Amino acid sequence: MAHLPLTLVYRQSFIQDSLKASAETKMKIAEQCSADISKAIDIIINAFNNKKKILLCGNGGSAADAQHLATELVIRLSPDIKRPGLPAFALTTDASNLTAGSNDLGYENVFARSVEALGNEGDVLIGISTSGNSTSVNNAFVKAREKKMATMAFLGKDGGKSKKLVDLAIVVPSDDTQRIQEGHITIGHIILQEVEQEMFG
Numbered sequence: 001m002a003h004l005p006l007t008l009v010y011r012q013s014f015i016q017d018s019l020k021a022s023a024e025t026k027m028k029i030a031e032q033c034s035a036d037i038s039k040a041i042d043i044i045i046n047a048f049n050n051k052k053k054i055l056l057c058g059n060g061g062s063a064a065d066a067q068h069l070a071t072e073l074v075i076r077l078s079p080d081i082k083r084p085g086l087p088a089f090a091l092t093t094d095a096s097n098l099t100a101g102s103n104d105l106g107y108e109n110v111f112a113r114s115v116e117a118l119g120n121e122g123d124v125l126i127g128i129s130t131s132g133n134s135t136s137v138n139n140a141f142v143k144a145r146e147k148k149m150a151t152m153a154f155l156g157k158d159g160g161k162s163k164k165l166v167d168l169a170i171v172v173p174s175d176d177t178q179r180i181q182e183g184h185i186t187i188g189h190i191i192l193q194e195v196e197q198e199m200f201g
Contacts (some may be wrong), residue, residue, distance in 0.1 A: 025179040026186060029172060036170045037187060041194045043150055043168065047124045048199065053087035055119060055149075057111040057140055058128035061181050063092035065128050065154075069188045077192050083200040089118065091140070111140035121148040129153065130180040132160020132171075141165040154187060156180030 044054065054073060056066035073088035091114045092098070101110035115125060125144040127137040132155040142165060144151050151166040153159075156174055163169045172183035 021176070022179060022182050025172065025174045025176075025183055028174070029183050029187065032173050033170055033187070036168060037190060039168055040152055040170060040187075040191050041198070043124060043152060044191065044195050045198060047122065047150065048086055048195070050122055052120070052122040052124065053089065054124045054126060055089050055091055055115060055144075056126045056128070057091040057114075057137055059092075059134055059136060062128035062130065062134075062137075062154075062184070063090075065181070065184050065188065066090040066092050066126070068185065069126070069192065072189075072192050073195075076196070077189065078196050078201075081196050081200050083196065086195075091115070091118075108135040108139055111136050112143040115140050115143045115147065115149070119144055119147045119149050122150070123147075124150045124152060126152045126154065127162060127166070128184055129160065129162055130156045130177045130184075132157065132162035132169075134162075138162055138165055154184045156183070 047054065054070070056070050058066045067090040070088040070090040073086040075085065076083060091111050097114065098110055101113050105113055119125065125140060127141055129137045132153065138161055141151050141153070141162065152168045153162045153166045154170050155162055156172045156177070159169050159171045163171065170187055172180045174180050174183065
């Protein structure tokens with residue numbers, strides 16, 4: 001039997017190690033974050049039951065997660081549950097808004113400005129940041145509190161500055177950005193699936 005090339009042996013090892021690390025991080029989330037995930041479900045259901053909306057923001061991969069989760073709320077997550085669309089907006093999708101805000105107000109204020117314009121008392125702002133130190137996201141949390149919105153953060157590492165600015169912080173127990181991002185989308189799916197189930201299942 002021919003020996004595998006060293007590059008292929010390394011690659012197979014890397015793939016297996018990465019998947020194991022991802023699985024281990026998710027098990028830590030199960031052990032350390034379940035109570036906070038449950039609180040997030042309650043906050044979102046309460047908002048929808050009171051005719052409020054969800055705003056989401058983040059940068060880079062976290063911007064993609066914000067858009068992903070907003071879409072799951074507006075369209076649906078579970079194909080077997082028939083329901084109306086739920087009001088959710090990703091503050092990361094309007095290129096004209098983002099570029100004008102960056103140019104005129106500074107990028108650190110782009111999400112805060114949208115929260116100022118669109119947020120109302122009782123709405124929920126979900127900010128996503130692997131470090132918790134994104135100024136644009138943290139400024140949005142400050143503005144949301146001024147508007148008496150509920151604030152929630154999906155974070156990683158030690159939670160950074162965001163942890164002290166929000167009503168609820170869900171901190172993925174990892175220092176690896178990739179594992180944190182994988183944890184965020186998994187947490188988001190769990191929350192939204194249970195929101196759908198409890199409201200419409």
